Amino acid sequence: MFRTVALTGATGFIGRVLIAKLAASGWKVRALARRVPFRQDLPLVEWICGDMNCDSVLCDLVSGTEAVIHCAGAIRGKSWDDFSRTNVTGTRNILRAASGAPSCSRFLFISSLAAREPHLSWYARSKFEAEQLIPGFSGLASTVFRPAAVYGLGDKAMQPFFQAMRYGILLVPGDPGNRFGLIHVDDMVAAIHNWLEAGQPVKGTYEIDDGTSGGYDYTSIAALAEQVLSRPVHCLQIPLGGIRMLARFNLWLAHLLNYAPILTPGKVMEFQHPDWTCDISSLKRELAGWSPVTKLETVLPLLVRM
Numbered sequence: 001m002f003r004t005v006a007l008t009g010a011t012g013f014i015g016r017v018l019i020a021k022l023a024a025s026g027w028k029v030r031a032l033a034r035r036v037p038f039r040q041d042l043p044l045v046e047w048i049c050g051d052m053n054c055d056s057v058l059c060d061l062v063s064g065t066e067a068v069i070h071c072a073g074a075i076r077g078k079s080w081d082d083f084s085r086t087n088v089t090g091t092r093n094i095l096r097a098a099s100g101a102p103s104c105s106r107f108l109f110i111s112s113l114a115a116r117e118p119h120l121s122w123y124a125r126s127k128f129e130a131e132q133l134i135p136g137f138s139g140l141a142s143t144v145f146r147p148a149a150v151y152g153l154g155d156k157a158m159q160p161f162f163q164a165m166r167y168g169i170l171l172v173p174g175d176p177g178n179r180f181g182l183i184h185v186d187d188m189v190a191a192i193h194n195w196l197e198a199g200q201p202v203k204g205t206y207e208i209d210d211g212t213s214g215g216y217d218y219t220s221i222a223a224l225a226e227q228v229l230s231r232p233v234h235c236l237q238i239p240l241g242g243i244r245m246l247a248r249f250n251l252w253l254a255h256l257l258n259y260a261p262i263l264t265p266g267k268v269m270e271f272q273h274p275d276w277t278c279d280i281s282s283l284k285r286e287l288a289g290w291s292p293v294t295k296l297e298t299v300l301p302l303l304v305r306m
């Protein structure tokens with residue numbers, strides 16, 4: 001008899017790696033996708049077609065599952081509404097569906113470290129507000145993971161930073177001394193898988209990165225890149241006035257042409273924040289056997305070439 005889990009966000013950067021891992025480790029996955037058929041090559045995966053805002057689809061998604069991994073999220077948008085529709089209302093909807101499913105007892109919400117600073121951006125506020133919904137569904141053993149920036153092959157958000165290193169440049173959108181955490185997607189997925197297989201439910205909110213003490217700053221990454229690429233890599237700081245103007249223009253254009261922008265004034269505020277580091281010791285204690293193993297320097301040559 002297979003154990004069954006419901007997954008949202010299965011078509012995204014993290015979700016694609018996660019669904020492959022779950023299927024390979026013998027889990028039956030009911031996966032939400034806005035466009036199906038998505039991937040038909042994975043055994044034990046059943047695709048459910050729909051959106052985070054369709055209650056009947058979400059009830060179908062969670063039916064017969066023992067746990068929900070909620071990994072869907074809006075990471076780009078041109079208004080508060082774009083973020084709140086998926087990240088707040090969508091999270092409320094899936095929590096309601098999960099708590100109404102008799103088989104389902106565990107819920108994992110992939111939030112973001114940005115939820116620590118809700119005033120910075122629409123994205124940060126939407127993740128914060130979504131987290132606040134969880135105590136209202138006390139029948140579920142719920143967990144929140146707040147990842148730092150997740151990187152790996154297939155990630156579009158950080159691709160420009162890695163690709164610029166090919167030309168010896170590390171783009172710096174904030175202060176070169178700003179500190180931040182990073183985690184490779186395989187380690188992120190390993191933590192989620194470990195959460196799912198834990199004998200006792202893990203509850204609470206946990207920040208997550210690769211465990212590098214004090215995180216990274218742009219200068220340390222440029223030095224690391226120089227070492228592994230065996231060529232000079234220089235930090236190129238984008239002037240604050242320039243990036244702010246670009247973000248305002250991008251937002252204006254997004255309204256005009258109706259697309260979801262990644263670079264907005266809110267994103268610039270996130271870049272300017274001096275400290276996105278975190279401490280993973282409590283998560284390591286809870287997830288016995290989990291510890292990040294991928295080092296940035298090991299995969300950097302591959303990411304720069306991608």
Ligand SMILES: NC(=O)c1ccc[n+]([C@@H]2O[C@H](COP(=O)([O-])OP(=O)(O)OC[C@H]3O[C@@H](n4cnc5c(N)ncnc54)[C@H](OP(=O)(O)O)[C@@H]3O)[C@@H](O)[C@H]2O)c1
Binds near residue numbers: 009033074075113
């Ligand atoms: N990547 C990071 O560095 C990072 C860091 C911290 C937190 N996170 C969080 O981790 C989660 C996954 O991130 P990611 O990098 O994998 O993002 P992604 O590549 O943009 O994927 C987002 C996923 O959410 C789905 N989705 C968005 N809106 C939806 C809606 N209204 N209904 C149903 N599905 C919807 C997307 O479906 P479509 O394929 O149909 O668009 C996609 O599967 C997000 O919640 C994000 O906030 C990511």
